[in-house]
Amino acid sequence: MAEEVLPEGLRFFNKKENQPDFVIGALVVTMNDLYEFCKAHPELVTEYNGKKQLKLQVLKSSKGNLYAKVDTWKPAEQIAAEAPPIEPLESLPF
Secondary structure (H helix, E strand, O other), rough: OOOOOOHHHHHEOOOOOOOOOOEEEEEEEEEHHHHHHHHHHHHEEEEEEEEEOOOEEEOOOOEEEEEEOOOOOOOOOHHHHHHHOOOOOHHHOO
């Protein structure tokens, strides 16, 4: 299992007792911290329809608290496409 990458600039809060059932919780986004995180980790930023994005999964900890982690899953074909090309046998020195 890959190591969890927790994004900076996001804080989750569980719903309060007096809130209705359709409320799951709250999310606070600190834009500067999230921007700096993305800038420091460009390998985690993907592109969709020409726009940059950071894929996240919202999870629940063993204590029942909400949190987010970066979704680092990539399909096998995308991983293969990112791998460096293999040199043809003719170019090897032996």
